[in-house]
Amino acid sequence: MRLHREGNTIMLTTALALLVINGLAYYFLFAGNTTAIVLVAVVSLVLFALVVQFFRVPNRALTIHDRQVVAPADGTVVVIEETEEAEYFKERRRQISIFMSPLNVHVNRNPVTGIVKYFRYYPGKYLVAWHPKSSTENERTTVVLETKNGIQVLFRQIAGAMARRIVWYVKEGEPVEQGSEMGFIKFGSRVDVYVPLNAEVKVKLGDKMQGGVSVLAELPE
Template structure:
């Protein structure tokens, strides 16, 4: 396991602030109260540990298959439905949504190999990730990847009430590979994946996903 570079500044800043508060308490507030100092240090370590775990990147054996759509994020499947995708396709697609809690790994990965045909970033609101309008009103990105056989897969990074910064590493025209890091949502949120209606969905609502590992759907030309 390693720690993601997106967390370096936050982890260092948090560590320094907590250390300063603990030293201030030790020398000026609770210098004669050992119990209070111990409890404060324990609370600081727990808080720092929670911040660090947000940015963990576990070592995994990734899944690679040219006709499969792999989960772009850790989390729980909360939506599987046919819906109208009106931003890019302007037609019906099968939507699979993965909710990322603050305890999940927050790295996002390319679900397929291909060329980025469309990318758009939208600033927006910070509704809770399960709100029906979060997919269209929250801060988000939309990415469309075209596979070698011409099939296109769209997915969105969506910020939530806690996550307020989306990071991405892709651009239009860029070739990308399945399983590579394509971005990061700080402190969790949601990822929506849109596949063709004839794709065979391999997951069900409530299933827990491992980004880069779990197969979401099988594609057909």
């Protein structure tokens, strides 16, 4: 396991702030009160551990398959439905949504190998991730990848109530590999994936996903 570079500044800032707080507690606020000083130290360690775990990237054997769409994020499947995709396809697609809790791994991965045919970033609100309008009103990105067979898969990084910054590493026109890092949503939220209606969905509501490993759907030949 390693720690993601997106967390470097936050982890350093958090560590320094907690050191200052513990210094103040030891020398001024609770001088001579051993119980209070130890309590502050324990709470500080727990808080720092929570921040660090947001940025962990575990070692995994990634799923690589031309016809399979892998989960772009860790989390729980909360939506599987046929819906109108109005931004890019402007027709009906199968939507699969994964909710990322603050305890999940937050790195996002490319669900298929292909070419980035479309990319857009939208600043927006920070509604809770399960709000019906979060897909269209929250801060988000939209990425469309085209496989070598000409099938297009769209996915969105969507910020939530806690997330305040979406990071991406893809550009229109560039090739990407399935399972490679495409971005990061700081402190969780949600990812939506849109596949063709004739794709075979391999998950059900409530399933726990591992980004880059779990198979969401199988594309037609």
